[in-house]
Amino acid sequence: MQSLPLRRGSKQKKAVLSAAKCLCNHPTAQEIYFKAREDILNISFSTVYRNLGILVEEGDLISITSAGSEVHYDHIVKNHCHIQCRSCGKVRDLDVPAVDFNGILPSDASGFTVDGVCVTFTGTCEECNSKMDTKGEQG
Ligand SMILES: [Zn+2]
Ligand SMILES: [Zn+2]
Structure with a gap:
């Protein structure tokens, strides 16, 4: 190949x-x-x-x-975490320590060889939050 x-x-x-x-x-x-x-x-x-x-x-x-x-x-x-807005779907980096997967053995991972990690948190972004604030008044 x-x-x-x-x-x-x-x-x-x-x-x-x-x-x-x-x-x-x-x-x-x-x-x-x-x-x-x-x-x-x-x-x-x-x-x-x-x-x-x-x-x-x-x-x-x-x-x-x-x-x-x-x-x-x-x-x-590089290994880093993300956060995604539930409302508009935008993705940003999240400044928290990334999960270290290097020490994980196959015996800890149902036999899997771990080669990566992908952590995405969810939330509501600033923009969507402020939209909700203004809309929230009406109901
Ligand atoms: Zn949003
Ligand atoms: Zn990123």
């Missing part, structure tokens, strides 16, 4: 990665797509999406998934 070619599509991949970095606040594929189009006008959504998958696989991006929400992408690939 040594001839995985990087030649084709590597320009697109670069554009996708730099778009993700530029957007920085855990963008969705859609947001990355719009940003990448500033670079490559005719790039298609499926190309962006495919390259996002490759970048995640290669460890350049991490994907943040949660039930009922779009996938968000993060170019900060």
Whole structure:
């Protein structure tokens, strides 16, 4: 498996990665797509999406998934926690110590070899909170 070619599509991949970095606040594929189009006008959504998958696989991006929400992408690939707004779905970094999984043995993990951790807290963001404050008066 040594001839995985990087030649084709590597320009697109670069554009996708730099778009993700530029957007920085855990963008969705859609947001990355719009940003990448500033670079490559005719790039298609499926190309962006495919390259996002490759970048995640290669460890350049991490994907943040949660039930009922779009996938968000993060170019900060170190182990860190996220918080997601239940109302609008935005994802931000959470400044708490990340779970250290390095010491977890397969015997502690139902036989699994642990190679990653993905912690997403939920809450309501500032913006949505303030919207609720103003709306809350009427009821
Ligand atoms: Zn929100
Ligand atoms: Zn993050």
